[in-house]
Amino acid sequence: MQKSIAQFYTQETPILIAVDCVIFGYQEGQLNILLIKRNFEPGLGQWSLMGGFLQGNETLDWAAKRILHQLTGLDNVYLEQLHAYSEVARDKAARVVSVAYYALIDIATSNEQLTKTQEAAWFSINNIPKLIFDHREMCDKAWKRLQRKSLSQPIGFELLPTKFTIPQLQQLYEAIHNENLDKRNFRKNILLSGLITKLEEKNKEGSKKGAFLYVFNTEKYAALTESGTSIQFK
Amino acid sequence: MQKSIAQFYTQETPILIAVDCVIFGYQEGQLNILLIKRNFEPGLGQWSLMGGFLQGNETLDWAAKRILHQLTGLDNVYLEQLHAYSEVARDKAARVVSVAYYALIDIATSNEQLTKTQEAAWFSINNIPKLIFDHREMCDKAWKRLQRKSLSQPIGFELLPTKFTIPQLQQLYEAIHNENLDKRNFRKNILLSGLITKLEEKNKEGSKKGAFLYVFNTEKYAALTESGTSIQFK
DNA sequence: TTTATTAAGTGTAAAAAATACATTTAATAA
DNA sequence: TTATTAAATGTATTTTTTACACTTAATAAA
Numbered sequence: 001m002q003k004s005i006a007q008f009y010t011q012e013t014p015i016l017i018a019v020d021c022v023i024f025g026y027q028e029g030q031l032n033i034l035l036i037k038r039n040f041e042p043g044l045g046q047w048s049l050m051g052g053f054l055q056g057n058e059t060l061d062w063a064a065k066r067i068l069h070q071l072t073g074l075d076n077v078y079l080e081q082l083h084a085y086s087e088v089a090r091d092k093a094a095r096v097v098s099v100a101y102y103a104l105i106d107i108a109t110s111n112e113q114l115t116k117t118q119e120a121a122w123f124s125i126n127n128i129p130k131l132i133f134d135h136r137e138m139c140d141k142a143w144k145r146l147q148r149k150s151l152s153q154p155i156g157f158e159l160l161p162t163k164f165t166i167p168q169l170q171q172l173y174e175a176i177h178n179e180n181l182d183k184r185n186f187r188k189n190i191l192l193s194g195l196i197t198k199l200e201e202k203n204k205e206g207s208k209k210g211a212f213l214y215v216f217n218t219e220k221y222a223a224l225t226e227s228g229t230s231i232q233f234k
Numbered sequence: 235m236q237k238s239i240a241q242f243y244t245q246e247t248p249i250l251i252a253v254d255c256v257i258f259g260y261q262e263g264q265l266n267i268l269l270i271k272r273n274f275e276p277g278l279g280q281w282s283l284m285g286g287f288l289q290g291n292e293t294l295d296w297a298a299k300r301i302l303h304q305l306t307g308l309d310n311v312y313l314e315q316l317h318a319y320s321e322v323a324r325d326k327a328a329r330v331v332s333v334a335y336y337a338l339i340d341i342a343t344s345n346e347q348l349t350k351t352q353e354a355a356w357f358s359i360n361n362i363p364k365l366i367f368d369h370r371e372m373c374d375k376a377w378k379r380l381q382r383k384s385l386s387q388p389i390g391f392e393l394l395p396t397k398f399t400i401p402q403l404q405q406l407y408e409a410i411h412n413e414n415l416d417k418r419n420f421r422k423n424i425l426l427s428g429l430i431t432k433l434e435e436k437n438k439e440g441s442k443k444g445a446f447l448y449v450f451n452t453e454k455y456a457a458l459t460e461s462g463t464s465i466q467f468k
Numbered sequence: 469t470t471t472a473t474t475a476a477g478t479g480t481a482a483a484a485a486a487t488a489c490a491t492t493t494a495a496t497a498a
Numbered sequence: 499t500t501a502t503t504a505a506a507t508g509t510a511t512t513t514t515t516t517a518c519a520c521t522t523a524a525t526a527a528a
Contacts, residue, residue: 015288017249017331054249056329060320084318084333086294095290097251099318167476184478185516207475208525401505418507419487441504442496 018091018098019063020051020135022082022142023072025107026159030124031175032107033139035131036071037119042093043132049139050120051098064101071120073113078104078158080149082142085134098133102142104158125175150176151233154195157216165203165211166190173234181234193231194220252325252332253297254285254369256316256376257306259341260393264358265409266341267373269365270305271353276327277366283373284354285332298335305354307347312338312392314383316376319368332367336376338392359409384410385467388429391450399437399445400424407468415468427465428454 023034035047052067054060064079082100090096107122114120123129125143128136150156156172157164170186190196197217202210224231257268269281286301288294298313316334324330341356348354357363359377362370384390390406391398404420424430431451436444458465 015249015251015290017251054320054331056249057322059322060318060331081317083315084294086288088291088293097288097294165476182517183476184518187477188479202524204524207523209474209476209523211476399505416488417505418489421506422508423486436495438495441494443494443503443505444496445505 016094016096017054017060018051018096019054019060019067020049020098020100020138021064021068021071021079022049022100022102022139023068024102024104024125024142024146024159025110025122026172026175027107027122029171029175031143031159031172032122032124033128033142034071034114034120034122035129037121038132039118042091046132047129048132049100049135050118054099060099060101064103068103071114071118072105072110074105074110078155080145082138082145085138087134090133100138100142102145104146104155106159106161108161126178147177152231154216154221154231154233156233163199163201163203163213163215165206165213166196167206167211168203169196169214177234186234189232189234193224193233195224195231195233250328250330251288251294252285252330253288253294253301254283254332254334254372255298255302255305255313256283256334256336256373257302258336258338258359258376258380258393259344259356260406260409261341261356263405263409264360265377265393265406266356266358267362267376268305268348268354268356269363271355272366273352276325280366281363282366283334283369284352288333294333294335298337302337305348305352306339306344308339308344312389314379316372316379319372321368324367334372334376336379338380338389340393340395342395360412381411386465388450388455388465388467390467397433397435397437397447397449399440399447400430401440401445402437403430403448411468420468423466423468427458427467429458429465429467 025032025034034050036050038044038046038048050067050071052063052070054063058066060081061079064081065075068077068079069075079101082102084097084099086097088095090098125139128139131139146155150173156169156176159172160168166187167183169190170181170183173186174181195217196214199213199215201213203213204210221231259266259268268284270284272278272280272282284301284305286297286304288297292300294315295313299309299311302311302313303309313335316336318331318333320331322329324332362373365373380389384407390403390410393406394402400421401417403424404415404417407420408415429451430448433447433449435447437447438444
């Protein structure tokens, strides 16, 4: 049973704790983040990350899930804690420490729910509007983290539909890392790893010829992780 | 001017914020962490990380610095935020979210102040006693972070005296990564990078022959960072 | 039905990086 | 003078990374 805050830690300053989410989505070769136009003070009318306050009965991870679900209607989304921001005057309305998270979602599965409750819009990571507080800093840090993590863990796939083509996967990595990759080397490496499995279907959106669809191979990844083999995506 | 918490965010739950420090030190081929025996409730008499509460007028970074100074007497120490821990019942005395930091210090420069205020002791990273709350989790995460960061940034040097020998540096990396390194390859790589500068002095503690002392080359590192060259320690 | 168009798909050679490995040297102590 | 000990040194092999150009499948246009 949890005792009252005053039990042992008297005289300590209670400070509000917020959670803000950098939500990444990928579409048409662009890495995007989802922003909302604030309909409340402070910062009414300005662009910001989706956020909320940590409740007494939830962990930070749960709060991030709740906040993400509120905006996108999605569950079972990749979410990772990023960093705690604590400048004393970061939020002029109160002393608020914000713990930033980043999420990776497949834009296609989320667009229905979006903008029902709040005015929300996707922005290219290369063209982020002015954001309130330290939210820009959060976005920059989240992008760097995504760049680093996507090299050694299969988190990029969270941004794609279950079935994807190799050119799509390559374009995604090019968007994440903001660089061009050689298509022969990219294909060679990813196939050699055994981490994606070819289907008999083709996707013909991108060309007349069409490109074969693949799925991520969860078992193979588990086996490699288990055996301690270090993995190199890209 | 900061307004009262009630200004806009009414009805939000105030939660205490703590800062806990995983303090690394290196001595005699061992990577160690500094622990205190708690002289207060809850957990009186148990081993724990050094910690404290975030005050209303300080950032998390400042709080971590303050806490570290309290125990070691040191300033200008390498400190980095690690992760926020928020299990609802992690601290039975109250709802406390703890933001963990890790610090790297040169043991030699800190030993005077130590244990004056609190009972504190160094433990090998391979032999950590039972810790309160989730402090063991914090230590494990901090070690992993140190392993990763020490490969691409010169943070290992924070654990050594200003002047060090190449065998000492190698031993340090071996302790951090818990693996043996080839001394010819290690020496070759670190010298080739230009990141350490040879002195005319020798350190004769380790052998009759003595090993030449080196210092970290801050300018060279700045130049490489500036030019965007990716750096590989070890 | 032929031809043009377009992105998908394919292999090899060269360069760079990482690894494995054994002997000599400098200083002190016996 | 000799023995001892850790420091210092270079090369060959393997592995990984990079650079690079033509063919193929399908559709649309002539």
